Amino acid sequence: MTKVFLSGGSGFLGSNLVKTLLKSPSNYELVTSVRSDSKGTNLLDNLENAQIPTDRISYEVVEDVGAPNAFDEILKKHKDTNVFLHTAAPFHFKSKDVDNDIIKPAVNGLNNALNAIENYGSNVKRFLLTSSIASAGVANKRTGEDHEFNEKSWNELQHKDVKNPLLAYYYSKLEPERLLWKYVKEKKPNFQATTVLPAMIFGPQAFPIGDKKELNTSSEVINKILKLQPCSKLPPGEGLFIDVRDVCKSILKGFEDENTANKRLLLFSGSYNTQKILDIIRDNFMEAGLSLPVGNPENANKEDPTLKVWNNDETRKILDFKFIDLEKSVEDSVEQILDVKNDK
CATH class of the missing domain: 3.90.25 (UDP-galactose 4-epimerase; domain 1)
Known part of the structure; x- marks a missing residue:
């Protein structure tokens, strides 16, 4: 049985992804992080109310994915983890301190995930980062009608240009993805990486x-x-938009299909x-x-x-x-x- 770890399993995308994973015919064993015990028990209650068995899911509390060594204890405990899905990151525009509230948690969270895998996750073979379409070029200068944003394009935003929460959000998606691909190139880890870059995510909540x-x-x-x-x-x-159910299907394919290895999947409908x-x-x-x-x-x-x-x-x-x-x-x-x- 393949064991999957998912960071951020109680959020909008995370809870939909939990449902998708547990309903998959592949019978994944799932461990997810949540920010509190109450969020974890609420997730399990929602699954049971939806008549989705909870015998293949457990949760671990990680109050802050950006805190030092946030995932170490989880991978020490679950050494047989094969797939690491990193979705947890701030998504809001209400901050007055964008560095500490939005950017640093996202960057540190990605680094914590990679460090935990390097030190304790020898069985991890696939790593998938949920980034954003913002990483591919939302804030780019307009370069003419012949310019195209696609899977190979990158946002040109620099940290010094981040002046408001929206740009901070863009940067918080861009920088972790850049760090991941730099890590893969330089460290040549045992896992294959894939990133998904969704546009604005619409669609129903996972539960009532x-x-x-x-x-x-x-x-x-x-x-x-x-x-x-x-x-x-x-x-x-x-x-641009994408439905949450399509994001979940894409994430599944992102670690199940060898053709997605070392690819950026640009998601908009x-x-x-x-x-x-x-x-x-x-x-x-x-x-x-x-x-x-x-x-x-x-x-x-x-x-x-x-x-x-x-x-x-x-x-x-x-x-x-x-x-x-x-x-x-x-x-x-x-x-x-x-x-x-x-x-x-």
Whole structure:
């Protein structure tokens, strides 16, 4: 039986990934880190309520993945770990001290993972880092219409240019990925590495939502729209997106398929803006739509032209499955948040 370690198993992506791993026909044994014992027991309770057996999962508490030697004791205890999936990292834009709150935990967390594997993880054969599309070029200078962002491109952002939480988030994804590939090149470890670079992650939560007041950062894009009043102004927002279920499938393939070794998987299904999301909600949820603003429907097809220079054909060829489109991703999210069915 293959043993998988997953950092950050109670977050939006992590909990969806836990479900995906446990429902896989490969029967993985899973160990995941969570930030507190209460988060761990809540994860197990949610799995049991979803009728997903918990006999192949256990959790270990890691309060801070950026703290020194954060993963050492876990790999000492679970020496038979074969796959290390590193997803835990801050994702928020509320910091006034971006170095300590966003960048350092991400960089130190990656270094802690690699050091733990080097010292105690001799059986680890695959390492997968969840980075972000931001690592491939979100903050790059516009270099003309012939420029393309793809699996081989890199964000040119430098630490000295980080002036706000958004740029700090970009850098917190970019720098750990650069460090990983530098480590692989110089150390030539026993494991093969893969990175996944998702765009904004939409889609349903892994389990029923308890507190709907404020969801995780990406899901809150949709949740905020649902909380608008008829006279409200639509908040700005646009970019590329991917559904969380496709990210999970990609991570699985990222360590199961030899063709993904030493590859960057650039994950986006298409583009979104808040008007597109509003239109999908109004078109598919009549009762909810009556309490929402109309916005400016003509803006649904107006996009930043730089979105058109992204290309992930290589990733799509490797993964060989069709990504979920925006309409289904939004519909499934809204059904869960409102606890209603699409009434179209």
